[in-house]
Amino acid sequence: MIVVGLAASSMVSASSADDAMSQLNAVMADDAKRQASYEAGHERIRFCGYCHGEDGNSKREYIPNLAAQHPLYLFNQFEKFRDGTREDYVMSKLAKTLSLEERINIAVYYSQQTAKPRTGSDPTNADAGEKLFAVHCAGCHGDKAQGFRDMPRLAGQPAEYLGIALRGFKELDPTKHNTPMIGVAGVLSEREMRALALYLTAL
Template sequence: MADDARRDAAYAAGQERILFCGSCHGKDGNSKRDYIPNLAGQHPLYLFEQFEKFGNGQREDYVMSNLAKVLTVEDRINIAVYYSQQEANPRTSPAPALVDAGRAKFQAKCAACHGQNAEGFRNMPRLAGQPAEYIKIALKRFKDMDPAVQSSPMIGIAAPLTAGDIEELAAFLTTL
């Protein structure tokens, strides 16, 4: 990322490789489907690490797991660079009345790792502007994980969240 020429070359190559990715995550990295995450504005290291996790089975998704296995390391890097340079677009909250409560919960429970504005950094994902449905799915997935089998700091964070907490966080995060 620090070498302008290499970053520009990776961006151009990534733009060519995202044709398949764009049908779900959007050509500009802003998902058109509420249950699929935005990739725009994510840190390239985070995106690359997620490809690796799908490829080695740490994360599972039918499409992503199969795709990660056929992309070269260079493809993964180029796609990560391309999407990291796209601008994430906020969405309208599906539950505007819950936004203030979600903001307070985010500041208390999430901002230390994900940033004050949910912008993420390095290996912490950007949550700002993510589709509300995706946020809810992800938090429920972490809440249901078995800490004896899986390891993620999110397991402990999500465990005490109520269904209402999850709704409030999703209502807020989608608007950033």
Template sequence: MRLFPGVVSTLVVAGLVLAAVSAQADKGVVGENLELRQTLEKRMDAIRADREAYEQIMNDGRDRTILCKTCHGEDGMAVKEGTPNLAGQNPVYIVDQFQRFGDGRRYDFFMAQLAKSFDDEEKIKIALYYASMPNAASGGGKVELMGQGKALFERSCTECHGSDGKGQEGYARLAGQRPEYVTKMLKEFKERTGRRNNPWMSGVALKLSDTDMEALAAYIASLK
């Protein structure tokens, strides 16, 4: 496999950043550690700036999603219930979630094994590949709760996930996410079972009723 010199150095430095992310970003997501987030953003921007190298990395990223597509689909639009769409997701967030699955801060047996099988270079390539895929509103959920969901979203979610649901860099893109997945994640944050460890999100979810969660899920699924 051919890698361009600038990309090699970029990925090496990004690998060092990822190690620091695992050690230091335990508050919630990479987005909460500004210095680490900005460093990783710069590394990914450097990759995007080299068109030829970027195209090579897109091809490599697609090749490495052979196991991912079983659940997340070839284009990042999930094909398995309870699995998130990855198309258009913030790449810094994807890389951070790989780190969390790998070190146990987020629990899923299959994802943990998969995360441990990828090196840092592969994680970055996969993240950039899925981030480049077009996203669309998934729709579904309880449409009659859309107004309630919009109000809840504007009150509780926009600071990190943006008014359009596309997320600040380092935070999850929610726009277009499958409603059953949103509900599932909110319940895991609320119940604090250990599958999702994020004090901030648990604090938000604890204030939500089941109906609130369904309302949020329906509204989020309608966003593009």
């Protein structure tokens, strides 16, 4: 507890995104600070665990895994929920209640967990999904869907959640949003989205 307290006290509140990124990078680059942040994050994720699991593997099929995501990606999602770039009834409120150091600690904690693949229910569709992934997704998310930095890990995500996310991107107005996922999801049929989700969930 003493180490955690010292780590927390060294985190000076930062108003800019650059300062926040520097703070996160400093934690990840130092073994002692990372461990202290991890322990503090473990204490703070009690509420998060109800949906995302204590080990970051979600308890509900429509909720994403956080385990093994890059800490930068996780931290950035907190910031998007805080500023309204992303909207969710629970997460938007929760993100606004957390301090900067709490957001960093939770991101660090979940980034160090092990993602557990789910079982795909349709091997034929999963094979088709592998080909779709290679064409549309591997360039950004990695050849094994492991993600990196601000690109999310897709491997092992619940198929239901992946389907919801893809359909959400497909429905976005490109005149108001600039994510490349609009173009990716826009060319996929419902059957192709299902195949892609079944492939990814079993990785």
